[in-house]
Amino acid sequence: xxxxxxxxxxxxxxxxxxxxxxxxxxxxxxxxxxxxxxxxxxxxxxxxxxxxxxxxxxxxxxxxxxxxxxxxxxxxxxxxxxxxxxxxxxxxxxxxxxxxxxxxxxxxxxxxxxxxxxxxxxxxxxxxxxxxxxxxxxxxxxxxxxxx
Amino acid sequence: xxxxxxxxxxxxxxxxxxxxxxxxxxxxxxxxxxxxxxxxxxxxxxxxxxxxxxxxxxxxxxxxxxxxxxxxxxxxxxxxxxxxxxxxxxxxxxxxxxxxxxxxxxxxxxxxxxxxxxxxxxxxxxxxxxxxxxxxxxxxxxxxxxxxxxxxxxxxxxxxxxxxxxxxxxxxxxxxxxxxxxxxxxxxx
Numbered sequence: 504x505x506x507x508x509x510x511x512x513x514x515x516x517x518x519x520x521x522x523x524x525x526x527x528x529x530x531x532x533x534x535x536x537x538x539x540x541x542x543x544x545x546x547x548x549x550x551x552x553x554x555x556x557x558x559x560x561x562x563x564x565x566x567x568x569x570x571x572x573x574x575x576x577x578x579x580x581x582x583x584x585x586x587x588x589x590x591x592x593x594x595x596x597x598x599x600x601x602x603x604x605x606x607x608x609x610x611x612x613x614x615x616x617x618x619x620x621x622x623x624x625x626x627x628x629x630x631x632x633x634x635x636x637x638x639x640x641x642x643x644x645x646x647x648x649x650x651x
Numbered sequence: 652x653x654x655x656x657x658x659x660x661x662x663x664x665x666x667x668x669x670x671x672x673x674x675x676x677x678x679x680x681x682x683x684x685x686x687x688x689x690x691x692x693x694x695x696x697x698x699x700x701x702x703x704x705x706x707x708x709x710x711x712x713x714x715x716x717x718x719x720x721x722x723x724x725x726x727x728x729x730x731x732x733x734x735x736x737x738x739x740x741x742x743x744x745x746x747x748x749x750x751x752x753x754x755x756x757x758x759x760x761x762x763x764x765x766x767x768x769x770x771x772x773x774x775x776x777x778x779x780x781x782x783x784x785x786x787x788x789x790x791x792x793x794x795x796x797x798x799x800x801x802x803x804x805x806x807x808x809x810x811x812x813x814x815x816x817x818x819x820x821x822x823x824x825x826x827x828x829x830x831x832x833x834x835x836x837x838x839x840x
Contacts, residue, residue: 552784
């Protein structure tokens with residue numbers, strides 16, 4: 504048997520080869536000191552890693568982790584709630600500011616009008632109020648005069 | 652090989668998220684914590700908490716396409732690699748695959764040897780072995796940790812990392828090759 508690829512030797516050590524392939528490789532290892540040494544080296548490395556780096560000092564405490572995650576989840580939920588509240592407040596403030604600006608713009612437009620045009624616009628704007636007072640006739644007269 | 656430690660979800664629609672999460676922490680918390688410590692070294696507890704926070708938030712979206720354990724290892728491994736990429740120390744250690752391939756094409760570009768005398772100076776073989784592990788490029792360290800310390804099968808590692816089986820095998824071989832060069836004196840006998 505030709506010496507297998509080193510990747511195949513790793514797979515043999517890790518018991519990842521199909522049975523027939525593993526059996527053939529076992530026979531090869533009995534005859535090939537180079538491959539046998541590679542396999543030995545990989546096994547020793549894995550054992551060394553497990554022995555020296557496998558253990559962690561501190562015991563795992565699931566209760567502490569659960570409490571920490573729960574606390575963080577609640578903290579973030581609270582932060583999101585506050586952020587939403589802030590967003591609503593900001594939106595309200597923005598709407599108010601926009602309304603004020605519109606009002607101001609409207610007022611500036613009115614100042615730019617002639618006196619008659621302004622009076623006509625004011626009358627039309629308050630037509631509902633005038634009508635509710637039963638002064639429709641007077642209203643129409645005034646409007647007609649201003650429109651001339 | 653990973654065992655599912657009795658986890659029966661997903662599928663149990665009656666089990667709420669908190670109950671599932673608690674079950675998961677009890678079943679896998681210790682192993683995930685060990686994995687994180689082995690991948691990023693000391694001071695990993697904050698990262699462990701971040702990983703489980705992400706798991707908690709992702710639980711409703713987990714549909715069981717992968718085994719619970721594989722999914723959990725994937726979340727943890729990706730987070731660790733991300734952490735290593737971000738950390739200043741990792742900038743000199745985490746190589747792209749192309750960079751790594753170019754480095755490893757030169758066999759002599761292995762890490763420096765650790766002699767028994769040097770280990771004796773440190774009075775700690777454990778520290779020397781762990782240092783050799785942490786000095787491996789992260790993409791190689793992950794594979795050797797998942798195989799030799801966590802005991803995952805090749806196909807499980809491939810699923811966790813989202814890479815082909817052949818990539819797992821070649822990375823594992825590279826990692827072991829570098830470790831053998833560095834820890835050579837301890838492997839004779």
